Every structure is written in C-alpha cells, then in structure tokens.
Amino acid sequence: MLIVMTARATQREIDGVVRVIESLGFRAHPMPGVTRTAIGVTGNPGTVDIGHFENLPGVAEAVHVTKPYKLTALDLRPERTIVDVGGARIGDGSLAIIAGPCAIESREQAFSVAEIVQRSGAKFFRGGAFKPRTSPYTFAGLGEEGLKILADVRQKFGLKVVTEALDESTVDLVERYADMIQIGSRNMQNFTLLRRAGRSRLPVLLKRGMAATLEEWLLAAEYVMAEGNYQIVLCERGVRTFAQHARNTLDLAAIPAVRRISHLPVIVDAAHGTGRSYMVTPLARAGAAVGADGLMVEVHAQPEQALSDGAQTLTFDEYEQMVNEVRAIHKVIAQAGVKFAKNSG
Amino acid sequence: MLIVMTARATQREIDGVVRVIESLGFRAHPMPGVTRTAIGVTGNPGTVDIGHFENLPGVAEAVHVTKPYKLTALDLRPERTIVDVGGARIGDGSLAIIAGPCAIESREQAFSVAEIVQRSGAKFFRGGAFKPRTSPYTFAGLGEEGLKILADVRQKFGLKVVTEALDESTVDLVERYADMIQIGSRNMQNFTLLRRAGRSRLPVLLKRGMAATLEEWLLAAEYVMAEGNYQIVLCERGVRTFAQHARNTLDLAAIPAVRRISHLPVIVDAAHGTGRSYMVTPLARAGAAVGADGLMVEVHAQPEQALSDGAQTLTFDEYEQMVNEVRAIHKVIAQAGVKFAKNSG
Amino acid sequence: MLIVMTARATQREIDGVVRVIESLGFRAHPMPGVTRTAIGVTGNPGTVDIGHFENLPGVAEAVHVTKPYKLTALDLRPERTIVDVGGARIGDGSLAIIAGPCAIESREQAFSVAEIVQRSGAKFFRGGAFKPRTSPYTFAGLGEEGLKILADVRQKFGLKVVTEALDESTVDLVERYADMIQIGSRNMQNFTLLRRAGRSRLPVLLKRGMAATLEEWLLAAEYVMAEGNYQIVLCERGVRTFAQHARNTLDLAAIPAVRRISHLPVIVDAAHGTGRSYMVTPLARAGAAVGADGLMVEVHAQPEQALSDGAQTLTFDEYEQMVNEVRAIHKVIAQAGVKFAKNSG
Amino acid sequence: MLIVMTARATQREIDGVVRVIESLGFRAHPMPGVTRTAIGVTGNPGTVDIGHFENLPGVAEAVHVTKPYKLTALDLRPERTIVDVGGARIGDGSLAIIAGPCAIESREQAFSVAEIVQRSGAKFFRGGAFKPRTSPYTFAGLGEEGLKILADVRQKFGLKVVTEALDESTVDLVERYADMIQIGSRNMQNFTLLRRAGRSRLPVLLKRGMAATLEEWLLAAEYVMAEGNYQIVLCERGVRTFAQHARNTLDLAAIPAVRRISHLPVIVDAAHGTGRSYMVTPLARAGAAVGADGLMVEVHAQPEQALSDGAQTLTFDEYEQMVNEVRAIHKVIAQAGVKFAKNSG
Numbered sequence A, B, C, D: 001m002l003i004v005m006t007a008r009a010t011q012r013e014i015d016g017v018v019r020v021i022e023s024l025g026f027r028a029h030p031m032p033g034v035t036r037t038a039i040g041v042t043g044n045p046g047t048v049d050i051g052h053f054e055n056l057p058g059v060a061e062a063v064h065v066t067k068p069y070k071l072t073a074l075d076l077r078p079e080r081t082i083v084d085v086g087g088a089r090i091g092d093g094s095l096a097i098i099a100g101p102c103a104i105e106s107r108e109q110a111f112s113v114a115e116i117v118q119r120s121g122a123k124f125f126r127g128g129a130f131k132p133r134t135s136p137y138t139f140a141g142l143g144e145e146g147l148k149i150l151a152d153v154r155q156k157f158g159l160k161v162v163t164e165a166l167d168e169s170t171v172d173l174v175e176r177y178a179d180m181i182q183i184g185s186r187n188m189q190n191f192t193l194l195r196r197a198g199r200s201r202l203p204v205l206l207k208r209g210m211a212a213t214l215e216e217w218l219l220a221a222e223y224v225m226a227e228g229n230y231q232i233v234l235c236e237r238g239v240r241t242f243a244q245h246a247r248n249t250l251d252l253a254a255i256p257a258v259r260r261i262s263h264l265p266v267i268v269d270a271a272h273g274t275g276r277s278y279m280v281t282p283l284a285r286a287g288a289a290v291g292a293d294g295l296m297v298e299v300h301a302q303p304e305q306a307l308s309d310g311a312q313t314l315t316f317d318e319y320e321q322m323v324n325e326v327r328a329i330h331k332v333i334a335q336a337g338v339k340f341a342k343n344s345g
Helices: A011-023 A107-119 A144-157 A170-179 A191-198 A214-226 A255-260 A277-290 A316-337 B011-023 B109-121 B142-155 B168-177 B192-197 B214-226 B254-261 B275-291 B316-335 C011-021 C107-119 C145-157 C168-177 C191-198 C214-226 C254-261 C277-290 C316-334 D011-023 D107-119 D144-159 D170-179 D191-198 D214-226 D254-261 D279-292 D315-336
Strands: A001-006 A027-032 A037-042 A059-063 A083-085 A086-090 A096-102 A124-125 A160-164 A180-183 A204-207 A232-236 A268-270 A293-299 B002-005 B028-030 B037-042 B059-063 B083-085 B088-090 B096-100 B124-126 B160-165 B180-183 B204-207 B232-236 B268-271 B293-296 C002-005 C029-031 C038-044 C059-065 C083-085 C089-091 C097-102 C124-126 C162-166 C180-183 C204-208 C232-236 C264-270 C292-296 D002-004 D025-034 D037-042 D060-061 D083-085 D088-090 D096-100 D125-127 D160-164 D180-183 D206-207 D232-236 D266-269 D292-299
Touching: A001 A011, A011 A027, A027 C029, A027 C038, A037 B214, A037 C029, A086 A096, A096 A107, A096 A316, A107 A144, A107 A316, A124 A144, A124 A293, A144 A160, A144 A170, A170 A180, A170 A191, A180 A191, A180 B180, A191 A214, A204 A214, A214 A232, A232 A255, A255 A268, A255 A277, A255 D279, A268 D037, A277 A293, A277 A316, A277 D254, A277 D279, A293 A316, A316 D315, B002 B011, B002 C191, B011 B028, B011 B037, B011 C168, B028 D037, B037 D025, B037 D206, B059 B088, B059 C191, B088 B096, B096 B109, B109 B124, B109 B142, B109 B316, B124 B142, B124 B293, B142 B160, B142 B168, B160 B168, B168 B180, B180 B192, B192 B214, B192 D279, B204 B214, B204 C124, B214 B232, B214 B254, B232 B254, B232 C124, B254 B268, B254 B275, B254 C277, B254 D206, B268 B275, B275 B316, B275 C254, B275 C277, B293 B316, B316 C316, C002 C011, C011 C029, C011 C038, C029 D037, C059 C191, C089 C097, C097 C107, C097 C316, C107 C124, C107 C145, C107 C316, C124 C145, C124 C292, C145 C162, C145 C168, C145 D170, C162 C168, C168 C180, C168 C191, C168 D214, C180 C191, C191 C214, C204 C214, C214 C232, C214 C254, C254 C264, C264 C277, C277 C292, C277 C316, C292 C316, D002 D011, D011 D025, D011 D037, D088 D232, D096 D107, D096 D315, D107 D125, D107 D144, D107 D315, D125 D292, D144 D160, D144 D170, D160 D170, D160 D206, D170 D180, D170 D191, D180 D191, D191 D214, D206 D214, D214 D232, D232 D254, D254 D266, D266 D279, D279 D292, D292 D315
Parallel strands: A096 A124, A096 A293, A124 A160, A160 A180, A180 A204, A204 A232, A232 A268, A268 A293, B096 B124, B096 B293, B124 B160, B160 B180, B180 B204, B204 B232, B232 B268, B268 B293, C097 C124, C097 C292, C124 C162, C162 C180, C180 C204, C204 C232, C232 C264, C264 C292, D096 D125, D096 D292, D125 D160, D160 D180, D180 D206, D206 D232, D232 D266, D266 D292
Antiparallel strands: A001 A037, A001 A059, A027 A037, A083 A086, B002 B037, B002 B059, B028 B037, B083 B088, C002 C038, C002 C059, C029 C038, C083 C089, D002 D037, D002 D060, D025 D037, D083 D088
16 A cells, blocks of 8 residues: 655654654554655555545545455466366466356247357356346346256266356356356345355356456356366446447457456456347457457347347357357467467456 | 437338337337437336347437336335434434444543543444555454444444445344444445345445435335335445545535435434545535435544544534534524425425 | 655665665655555655556555645645625625526526526526537537626626536637636536636636546646636536436535645535536535635526436525525534634644 | 327327417427327427427427438438549448558658558558647647648658648648648638638548537538538547546447448547557458458557557558458458448348
8 A cells, every 4th residue: 555645744744744654553654755655565465445634634545556365366377277167278278158048938949049059169158047137127047947958968968067047046046057157236145145156166247247346256256266266257237328329348458458467367248248139240250350258248149038138048050150250369369379268467 | 218219220120120119029119200210118117238239220329218216216106204213213313323443452442432432412423443555455344342342332322333345244233232234335236145134133324435426326216125124224425536635525415316216214324425624524514405315434542543534534522513514504404494304205 | 745765675775775776866755664664755746647657666666745736725824715706706705606597598597597696696697609519429519698687697696607618719709798607517627728717817616527536636726717707707517427316526624624634615516516406505515614715506597407417406596595504504604613714623 | 200299198289289389380299199199390590499399288298200410311312422532442342451650750650550450552651740748838740840741751651641620720821832732630620721722623531529428419510511522431449438448448339330321431540549559450350351441550660759649559560461451351341242331231
C-alpha cells in the first residue's frame, strides 16, 4: 500500500501516519518528494482496509498495490492450468468449442442439436436444466429431467456436458449427471455456491459477473480454489455498459488481461456476450482471434421457437459455418506462434 | 410489443410478420407510416422473446412495451405498501433510520453502537453476522454468535434488528434472531435465496444489484412476492460506473423512479453508496431530500479499527450530527407537502 | 509515481528500473517488501507517461500518485473561490439559482419566464441562443437574435445572464451580451474553446462531460485557468451509465468530492441531470442538501410546447414550489453549520 | 413513436392524448390491449420531443421508433460507401492499415516509422500534429511544422496521410498537407468542427466519442454529410466503462451493429481502444476477425521514449508481426465468404 500525503501535510502528520502503520504491525517507508511526501507500507497481507488511512490527518489518498488474489495469480504459480473435463482438455492450446441449446427443452431437441455439435467436431455440449431467469414468470428449465437428458447426450454422442448449478442442492444434482459445473454471471459472488463448487470433484466454468472487475472475478475463482478445486475455466460473457446496440458489451481485452495475471484458461461466450444472433459469429471469430482458449455458443434447430434466448441462438447452418471460420482463425494464430498456453502470456 | 419494419420492407414481408404474430396467438395491428410500417402486438403476457421477431425478413427492430413486473407495479396495485418491522413501520411517511456497525464484532462493540443509535431516536439496528466478502481471506462475520448478540441488542435497547442472510440456511438462522432479512447487492439475483425469503414471515430489505436496472430490481422483488411475502423495502446503494471518486455512484434518481412505478417503500444506503465517510452525511441529507422512506448508515466507536468497511463508517459524533440534519430536512419537505406515501408519487 | 515489481522480479530487473528512473532525471526509492519490491519515484512533474515503465522487464504495474491539476487544487490554493457574475456571487455560502428556458424562442417566451425567475428571488437567468443538438435536423437556437433578447432580459429584469458558447466566434458574441459563458458537456474537452474562454473577462460555467472523471473535469478547468481566467463554476449534470430510468445518472457524490480537492464552486443541473420533469424537483432538493453552491433548472410557460428539452422543464407553479423547497433545505443545512465555503470542506 | 397508456388510464385520457397528437399534425393509431392501450403515432419526422407526451395524464411512457439518422442509414441508401483517400480505398473489401506514431516528434522519427509502415505494405500513415491533451501541461504537437513533415512522408513514401484537426483553423491547415481529416473522440460532438469538415474536399475519419451511443455517432456523421461531404470512415476506439484493466473497453460488437444499419465503412483503433501495448496485437486480430474495414495502430522505434501514448505503441518488430497476423485472418474470413462490403451485412 502507498499513502500519499497532501502538499500541506506537516511533519507531525507524517509521523502520525507512520505511527499508525507501525502500530498495525507493518513497516513504513516515508519518501519525501518535491511537493509532498508519500509513505510506502510493506508487510501487509493485502487485507488492510484502505479507509483506515484515508481519514487520518494530512492524508490525501491511499493506494492498494499488492493484489489480493493468490492461488489464481500467474506470478505465484507460473505454470498454466490445463483443465480436464471428463477426459477432454481446455487450456492446452486447442480451441475448445462448447455448444448447445440455451435450455434443454426435450430429448428430441437436445439430440438434434447434439448431433450437429458432434458432427462439427466440438467436444463439449452445453444446455441449461436450471435456468436463472430475471422474471419469476418465465421458463426456468426442466430441472433433474433436463439433467437426465444431458446424461443421455453424453452417453450417446460422447460429448462432455457443461451445465449450470444455482445453489448447493443443484450442485449435488449436476455432479451426478454432468462433466462440468457452470456458475452463471448472477452467481459470480454467491459465495455459498462458490464454496460448494470448491468442494466438488468436477471442474468449474466461472462466468464473469455483469459488472465485475478482473480482480473480483479472480477472487471469485479464489473462493473455489481456496476449498481445494483448482480446475477452473473463466468465461468472459460481456459486461453491462451504457451501450444499447448489444445486450452486453463483450470485453475481449479481458482475455489478454487475464492471461497476463492468471494461469487459468479463459473462454468467450459469444451468445450472452452479444444477445443478438447476427453478432454471434463475428464476435466468436474475434474471440478466437484474441487468443481465447475456447468459445461458447448457443445452437437450436429453430431459434425463433426456443423457450429462452432465441435472439442469440445460431441455426445449424450458421453454427457449422461459424465453426469453420473460428477453426481457420485459430490455426492462423497458432501458426503465427501466438503463445496461448505458455507463461509469457 | 411493437415491431418496426425497415423502410424497404415489402408488403409480403409485413404480411409474413403479421402471420407469425397471429400464429403465436396474439393480435397484430399494422400501422402504415410515411416511410415505414410499424406493427403493434397485443395479447402477449410480457414473456415473448423479442428476438423471435427481430430476425424475421423486413424487420428493423422490436420494442418491448408492457412491463413484465406485476405484483410490484403501482398501476396494478395503487395503494402504497407500509412495511411492518417488528412493530415499527417503514413507508408511512416517517423517515426510517437504520444504523449500526458494518459487522458485529463483539457484544461490547454492538452495545456501544446500539446505545448511540437508540439515543438518536432511530428505531432500526443493522449489523452483519454473515458478511459476503469479495476475498475469501477477509473477516466474514461471527455467524450465529453475531445473531445472538443482535438478539440481545433487540432485547436490551428495543431496536428492530436488520441483518443479512446469504443462503437458505442463513435465512433459517436470521428468522430465529432478527426482525428483517437483508438481501445484499451480490445476491439480488440469487433466485434460490429470493424464493426462500418469499416464504419467510419476516419482511425483506432488498438491495439493488451493482448493475441492476430498475426492471431487474423490481423483478427480484417480484420473486419474493410471488412466494407470498409482500413486505419488501427496496434499498438503493449505488451502482457501478466509470466514476472512481466514490466506491459506487449513488443513483438518487432511482427514488422518484421507483416511487412512480411501484408501491414499495425505498430507502438509501449512504454508506455503501459512497464508500467514503466524508461523503456519507452529505449523501444521507440528499437521500432525505430526494424523498426516500429511510436511510441506512454505518456507525462505529472507532471506524479506523472496524474489521470491515471502516472507510465508510461514521463516528458517534458524526452520526448524531447527521441524524439532526436529515430529520430537519425531512421535516422541511414534509411541511412543503411533498407526497411520500401517497399515490400521486 | 510508484512502480510495483512482480514477485519473481530479479535484483537485476529492479536495478534496471532504477536506472531508467534516474536516466529520466528522477529519484528512485526502492522498498523491498515481503513478496515483492516497490519503487517510489519522486521529482516527476506529473507528466511522465506511465507506460514508459509498465513495459520494462520485471514490472507488474505503475501507479500515478501526484495529481496533474495545479491551479484548481485545494491543497495548493487553500482559499475557496467566489465567482462574481456581473455583481452577483456564486460560492459565497448562498444558494445560487440559475433558471430559464432551455432555448430562447422569442422575446415573449423569454420575458414571461424571466418575470417568474425574478419574482422567485433568483439572480441568474439561463437560456440558449446557440444549442448543440445531437441531430443536425433539430432546432439549434436563434443565434445572435437570441443573445439580444437575453440582453434585454438582463436590462429589464436585472437578472445576470448565463448562456452557452460553442466555439471561438460564439464566445465573441456571448461576451458582448451576457454575464457568464457556459461551456457544455459535449465541449468539456474542446480545448480550443476552453483556451478562448480562458482569455475572456467573463466568468465560465463549466459543465462536466458525459463520461468525464473528476480529474479530467478539473483539468478542463485548468485549461481555462492556465490562460488567466480564474472565475470558474463547475456544474455536475449527470453522467452516462447503463441506467435507463433517467436520461443521465446524476452523480451527487461529485459535489463533496470536488469540494475536498478543489477551491472552485460547484453547482447541480437538475434538468439535464435527470431529463424527466417529475425528477427535477426531488433532485434539485437533493442538490441543495448535498451542499451544492447553486442549482440550474429549466422553466417554461408550457413545457410541452418548448422547442427543446420540454421533457425536463418545470412549469411556473412547479418552479416556484421547487424554489421554496430548496431554499428551506439550504437554510436547514446552513443553520446546522455545514461548511460550504470554508476550507474544511 | 408509440405512446403507452397506464393500465388505469380512462377513455377520456386516451382521447386527450389522441387530440394532442392530431393537434401537432400527426396521425394517431389507438390499439386497445388486454390490460392497457397503446397509441401509435405516424407522420412525425423524427424530431418530436418524447417529453411532450410523457407528462400527459394517463401516459405511462412514450417510445421512439423512427431513427433520426437519414443519410447514414443503410435502409435509405443500400449501396455501401467506398471512401477514396488520395487514391487508396477504404471499404472495398480490403483491410486498410493505418499506422504511424501517436504524435509527430521530428522528421527523423516520422521517416523511420514511415519506412516500416511502407515496407509492411500498409497504405495509410497516421501521426498527430495537433494533439488534444487532457492536461494543458503536456506536449500538444508540433503544429504546422508537424504537418509539413507529414507532407514530406507522403511524398517520399507514397503513403496517404491521416491527421487530426481540432477546430476550423486546423482543418484549413490539414487540408493543405494531408489526405484525410481525423476527428477525435473528444470532438465527436463538436458541431462547429463537424460542419467545417462537411465542407471539406477531404474524407473524414470520425472517431466514436467516449460515451457515444451508435445513434449519436451516426448523427455526428450525419452532421458532416448534411454539409455535402459523404466520404466518411467511422472508427471504434473503445468506450468508457467501469472496467480498469484497459484504458477503454473496445466495443467490437459496434462493427456488426454499424454494418447492419449504415453503409459507411468502419475501422478499429486497437491502440486507443486498449491503451496497453501488450493488448494491441490481440485486439487488432480481433478487429480483423470481427470484420472491420481497417485497423489503426501506433508504432514507434522506441515506444518508451515517445512523447505521448508510449504505453499503447508497438515496436517495429511487434508491428510487423501484427500485420502478418491480421492479414492472414482477413484472408481466412474473406475466403470464408464473409460479406464485408455487400448489402447483406
């Protein structure tokens, strides 16, 4: 932490701040400058409330320096994490494609989509059995019945199943039927759920919250890791801004930013990240190009009849075209020597 | 819903859209204009996905018209809700003051603050026993031990106790010891928790999410009400924006906006809404002036030693001065005939 | 500036950074910590590009410490500025009310509003002769004809006239007819205009840009002051966020924040800050309560027929009621000893 | 426009709204629904203030339907614009690369960069002679001296020169020396400047404002076009959000969104859009992949010694690698049949 004094701060005030720092067990490093003095603080484990200092006499501001995340940080664990999802890998330099309907609606619907997903060569199937919906009056998923359909998809098509859990009891169910637990944006700071996922044997797909900073996102992953589950894939899915032409503003700069500070793989959800089907393929291409470890999209035989999120769902033809394009882009950047899975970020 | 055709849409495309509308069981109202045609849609219960229409040939855009909230809406339930918290009321035209430490740290700490809160004439005591913390490495509250201290505060000082629950099992505990269940910003769309609160006999304080629109906030309340609990107080606590001079940007326009469309009482959290103690009193005054039904603030004998949120906490002297100021302002606007609890909003 | 090294930075990398700092003529202050080293930099005049350091080997990040504004800063000029507008004062502890129509439409319209403004005891009349409009197809003001009407209002009603200038040539005209030059949000970083205003003998009302940080806003004022014009009033008018219930999100925390770091007076525009007439009075009350030096509102005999911004304009009755309420609130906080114009902020 | 009545609106209130609509010269189309009535308004040229209606008795809200931009709209001018910059084209399906230093610092600096830019096969050279700087105390460009250097670059290297103008008088100068006038983010709504550019014979590069909606951006282009200059290239350069890991949040969804509603070409500024050099290449790749008509980047022999924006500037090696990567991606999507310059968007 760094404490900056006002230009008019007296020596007495500076000494006072030093005393408070030392009384809390830290070391103080005063640095007199041309117009004002700054005081470095070391020895703090990153949990000190900045406000303790900002209200002291003569203090202009206090600035956090040490980052509070530990297990997720690249500089403390330099080897990149490769996540194993039922035998398929995310983060190994390949481009993982996770596709499927927004919600599981019926066996027929799930199987028709799974066939297309399998045929495209994708290894991961997504589909919601428990859907967090903004309104209590909309379709909230088939529940365990949906999970059973997902388990059948896994068996019949050999796809790895990724599906969302909403709370401790749905984690229990998801563990029984699926290969990876998805934690949605609205639950990114549902710490009870994060801790439960941290005690699971399944890997976790952790979506970024709608207004989450990178630090908060990594700290959410830290909750999972702190319980012992190190198999986490981060998922950028757009943040909320003033811009209204898309449902969310997909923040692709988050991909290189995460890669620079964390060893965890990170993918892009081009469906929720845009909310409009005509944008999904261009932004999926952009996700591949920016260097994501994977992409998540939604596919449906008849998007306009989907029970949820039809507006951001690809048809079968659009999906197959999209897969071809993102694969070709991934190949280009792999050949160009872009470092995905290496430490240099 | 209103569907707007492009300027170049053919009659055939317009007829196609009308057919889709009618096939879904709604009525279509085409309105030819100077440069383009719009088509009104009626008979829809507010749950149709706008995307069904936006991708049809000739459609420029589709616009939602009917609001999806029902139980929370003023025009469907014109009488304003008065919430009863253990015998004390919020939303009856008085200015409710909810004060206390951020977290319960010890019996001594809680009692020392409660004495000041009681002396100020406030009726509600706040204090966290379960704290949702961004980092897994910070103090997360005393748990049930904290609830017991809160119950003692209630008994000894006659204050009504408001405290946060994080999940179903902490709701069980909060119900045993407190008068009102607080649902925090990070949990505003934790639908499992909202449904559980909806089955409680206690009133609910529902904080706005960090990036929640008014509609999402009211729909979160709708989740609680849909389970049968109509005793809800909304709490504006700042939203996340680009502005960095405060921890959040307190959106006081939300108060008249809520009042115009909903019958629920709404209060202002000037502590979390600013995150800096020097701003708390000015913004609490602003909250009283804008017409809020109450204010929430944090008080501590020695804010700089508080285990959480010290930076936004008032000292005893600051708190007493603040209470005097907001009461005087509330009196002024009450005398000026500002309509708090009446229908005219 | 503070440079934070990664946990894995070598001594050689640390020495390298120190050398770069010294080669640029600054002093380096290395501070070894438990897990990493930070290096303080002093002697820099605040204009060094942080990026010079962030890309050096071993550097995790660089943090600005010294603020780049000088003339606007409270700690370098501790006496609060009182701005003289044609003999009337802003920033002296009184509550300045600046009212009038959005745009000057005709002599009759201006006079009818001016009569109400004068009768209310307000001293300042606002009205646009040059209107910056988002679309090139909308009414853009009467131009010099509008300025002449404003000059007549000044003469007949004794009100001080505040009106917007858009560029160097309109500053020339405004100087001829008005008492104060308004610089609008869209022009907050129009540096040519700011410099021209800095060479004017008239005081300047500087509105905050739609996405301006406090620092950028003060630096815009710094442009005016750097040319020699120290008579500046800042005006908070809402910022752009995801929230859609108001046209802008009025950021009232900016008032105490400005007061803490700058000696310039600051007022609140409750009309543009909300964009909806039913919100104007509640937010004007909040502006008075938060401690602003003044308020700006729009008034029109028949808002629904105004040529611009009718949606945020008060009727005469609403205006008079609003003035009574904000005056009563200002009196309360003045009596409560809130320090407006004093250094303690 | 669509006017939505409250559920409790009386027939008398509905009739009243119809009368107001008709008195303003428009046609009213009442549509009775299950719970409420909506009234379509046609015949309005898109300039009616929505607020005229929102305050009428019984009205819940008014919704704009017709878009106010005309000349920039795809559905009113279905052929895509190809912009001619001194003989080189933007918007013809190729990937335009605009590269150069942030600011022109000296002939040597400019020539050394121009050599690299030319060698890479790029056709456009950028470099600022007039720099809008947040602080009045930082380097603001060489002025006309810089323009002369740019003219020499043009002559010696055959590159087309793009450079920023800040006001009417700098447009005069830029016209004398350059091939394209850049209008920066801070000036996107400087209407005096836009109108002046609209009277120029040079094409215009119009950067999106820091908090500009798509509609505002297109209306800014509309200002230029309304004066007769139809040669405009739009440039996405990031918007301001709560996210702090990059200087701005690059909004790549704006590319397909612009393409869907406008015939103007649109490019991506990966330098300002990120503000950090390690992000520039990944985001430039993403810009190519999303389907932009071009890319803008900053290059410098020694970024850490650049007088401005060093933090977002590529070295020569990084630049050449970036060009190879974006060209390969552009080729992939061109082969995949992605429609850049065609009407189908």
